[in-house]
Amino acid sequence: MITSGEIKSRLWDGATELRGSMDASRYKDYMLGLMFYKFLSDKTLETFRNTAGLGRISESELVEEYTQNREELGEELDKMIQQALGYFVAPEYLYQKWIKDINTGDFEVQKVTDSLNNFEKTIAVTGDSDDFKGLFSSSTLDLTDTALGSNLNERNKSIKALINLFADLDMVALQKSDVLGDAYEYLIGQFAMESGKKAGEFYTPRQVSEIMAQIAAKNSNIQSIYDPTVGSGSLLLTVGKHLSKEVQKDLSYYGQEKNTATYNLTRMNLLLHGVRPEKMTVRNADTLSHDWPEDPSQANVGVQFDAVVITHHTHSRIGIKLA
Structure with a gap:
């Protein structure tokens, strides 16, 4: 079977050759x-x-x-x-x-x-x-x-x-061996580097994701995790990888994303990584104007998550500064 390194090289070389000036x-x-x-x-x-x-x-x-x-x-x-x-x-x-x-x-x-x-x-x-x-x-x-x-x-x-x-x-076969998900993440990262400033719309640098994931994963009893500006979903997946296999099986992923193209990318990325449909809930919405819906079982009570992770790149585009 083709290795992770081989597929990454092949796909990125192909992308570079085919996209031309796009x-x-x-x-x-x-x-x-x-x-x-x-x-x-x-x-x-x-x-x-x-x-x-x-x-x-x-x-x-x-x-x-x-x-x-x-x-x-x-x-x-x-x-x-x-x-x-x-x-x-x-x-x-x-x-x-x-x-x-x-x-x-x-x-x-x-x-x-x-x-x-x-x-x-x-x-x-x-x-x-x-x-x-x-x-x-x-x-x-x-x-x-x-x-x-x-x-x-x-x-x-x-x-x-x-x-x-x-x-x-x-x-x-590539998904079962984790090669497919790794290759998809690699391509997202490569496209992010090529996109420059636009990358902030869909990608959190791996080093940042790793640090945030290690902090979040200190709580080994996580059953749900939410990213209000989910981008490509890479940050959610990185947190999941830092949890035990047993915890990963029942982990529920939540996210919101304003950009429709990026929202689609999020769902594809989670599914390619083997996240079951019933364990993912992603909304195409602006978190600043439409916060996560209330808990359907409790009026006027927001849905509770075991962990929330967020990077602030989307806020800078609308003039909000975070201290």
């Missing part, structure tokens, strides 16, 4: 968004494999089996996968279908747009559905953006190159 803070949304969609597709296929009791077969054979079974079982299969994951990716919208179309010369950017739009329709109607809604909204992943190319042919070329960057990566 601002790093903007290109990250496309790269990390499509990387996450590959993860969703791979999780769907793995869940189908387990549900169908299939052994080790090639990915192309697995896609074919999934397609045939869905034709036969329809909504019954959809619901089985949806119940396990909270969503499903239909065979015709799999990341693997994009790759096949690229290889056969049938690829069109519109097919990617259709796939991302369709994902919204496959989310289970549960209390955790907000963890997936709007992840690929056009406000953050606009595939008609001229920054990807001045015309349709150039945009097709840019998106194809980005899709191929993740084509042979088994995201499920």
Whole structure:
């Protein structure tokens, strides 16, 4: 299997080559968004494999089996996968279908747009559905953006190159070995360095995160942690890593983020690190004007958290100074 160092080097070299003159803070949304969609597709296929009791077969054979079974079982299969994951990716919208179309010369950017739009329709109607809604909204992943190319042919070329960057990566296996989450965090950090001042919108430097995490983790009985300006979610995850494995299993992550693109990045980052949907609650809101909602079981009482961590970079943009 590819090592953590190899995947980090490969992905960042690819990002540097492919993004051209596009601002790093903007290109990250496309790269990390499509990387996450590959993860969703791979999780769907793995869940189908387990549900169908299939052994080790090639990915192309697995896609074919999934397609045939869905034709036969329809909504019954959809619901089985949806119940396990909270969503499903239909065979015709799999990341693997994009790759096949690229290889056969049938690829069109519109097919990617259709796939991302369709994902919204496959989310289970549960209390955790907000963890997936709007992840690929056009406000953050606009595939008609001229920054990807001045015309349709150039945009097709840019998106194809980005899709191929993740084509042979088994995201499920990489997640199980913690390589995927590490690589995602690495890319976020690299994009932050490239973005300069804009990095404050989504990234807390690792050294700062480590110090804050060590302080917060001194309380070994933490069951919930909240970041009012959550950014990419890296600070929450760093605190989690400093807790025991047993505590991590039941740790609940809470966060608020004003910027919609960064809010989407937060949810993707937590899910890629194996945080279960029922253990994460992230809101797209401005903490200064909309504080965390009251405890639904106690009127006029705010929700209580075992630990709260925050960096103040967002306040400086609106003229608030912290002593």
